[in-house]
Amino acid sequence: MNQSSKIAVLIISAIKGGGAERSVLTLGQGFYELGYEVHILRFKSLTEYDLNPNLNYHMLKFKPYKLIPNERIRHQLFARAVDKFITKKIGKPDIILSNLEPSDRVMVYSKLPNIMYIIRNDISHKFKLTENHNLEKKISRLQRIYKTHPCVCVSKGVENDLQARLGTNITSTTIYNAFDKQLIENMSNESFSTPHRMLQPDQYILHVGSLTYQKAHDVLIKAYAKSSTDYPLVLLGKGKLLEQTKALVKNLGLDDKVIFLGFNKNPYPYMKHARGLVLSSRFEGFVRVIPEALALQVPVVSTNCPSGPSEMLPSDSLVPVDDVEALAIKMTELMKDPQKFKVDFDEKFLPKNIAKQYVDYLVS
CATH class of the missing domain: 3.40.50.2000 (Glycogen Phosphorylase B;)
Structure with a gap:
């Protein structure tokens, strides 16, 4: 030292x-x-x-x-x-x-x-x-x-x-x-492999976060069910609501479209290859995954929870908290035209x- x-x-x-x-x-x-x-x-x-x-x-x-x-x-x-x-x-x-x-x-x-x-x-x-x-x-x-x-x-x-x-x-x-942009980019280049044959680069939508009430996976799954997209939804994270979330997926007949990958200390390869990132949180402090995605030039849509997302994303990328219909529409738009939701990473x-x-x- x-x-x-x-x-x-x-x-x-x-x-x-x-x-x-x-x-x-x-x-x-x-x-x-x-x-x-x-x-x-x-x-x-x-x-x-x-x-x-x-x-x-x-x-x-x-x-x-x-x-x-x-x-x-x-x-x-x-x-x-x-x-x-x-x-x-x-x-x-x-x-x-x-x-x-x-x-x-x-x-x-x-x-x-x-x-x-x-x-x-x-x-x-x-x-x-x-x-x-x-x-x-x-x-x-x-x-x-x-x-x-x-x-x-x-x-x-x-x-x-x-x-x-x-x-x-x-x-x-x-x-x-x-946010260490260079580190995020370097880590995103690590091997991208998964046993799921449906998971192909630029052919899925991603959510990263613990399965808790805060992250509102119930809203996310219901919105995904209502969205007009055939792209699979990938969930990276663990948490006490895992089984409850799996049950909701099963009840909505989405077993073959929602992929649970658990916690991964390096989510960046999955982020880099995603067609888009979606956040459904009820509340946040800052939301790390938004600037992480932006560092990798990945489009993002999010709920407009009380703090965080609106300080990084334009209003067109945001929807009200707990609004299943609005999130479903925005997810459909994201999958159809990802470029519409691209935002530059801020070096600050x-x-x-x-x-x-x-x-x-x-x-x-």
Whole structure:
């Protein structure tokens, strides 16, 4: 390690196969390109992505602290351990970025300087603030966490929601997710093979995302059933609604047209060869797969959920959330004339450019 380098520490619970985790690794690359010594600190061993060799990885297990019954004391003691670990094993960080609530609940008690929270989701939906049950208690708890350090939101929609829900005493800004266009292109050139004889380049429509309520696969499948396309629908992802989604596919008689490929740590070959990408989400923070598809010149249509898609796509590429008929029409248009939905990748999303925004915000 170069001791003369500035140090960036990115903290996340685990490196599982989600968009936030991929975002952490990509942002880490951005800091590396700025000349930082980059450290990823996680609290669980779970790793589902190939690790960027330019970054340094550490693990400090949270599991033993779960035996402490009082949540606040548990997080206070673990935060003390995190501070000690960083100081002794890493050094004096110039910037510390906490990712997702499990990490945020710990870092609220940290005594280290230069900490920022990265808010990657619309908190209204993430924490069910649209429901009245325990609403005041939920908001108070979130305010206690997020007023302690500046918040960086991954889209304007996420920041607007954060301020609306938690109040203007929360310090926040918007910095978009980073996307390594060259890496995406390189990974998209890996072998494209599948046991499904129906899966031919430019002859299928693709959805990438966990099978959860948020991603609205029920709306996607129903819209696909109503669309006027014979191209198969390919689903990349796993999740707790997998069996429910398969049952819906069967009930609609789509067994021979909907292909479940599960989670793949490299979705880019499938993305590159897709005729088009479709998103059906009810809510999002930013939606990584949109700029990833744009980096590969793949056309995209999406639901216009409260944050994310409208900040990257023109209005003609968007449909209302939970509108099966509108999505069916748009999917038909996408399959018939993909070129109509092509949008250029914006280089403002490149890792080095995004990391520079964090540095500028910290010193502003």
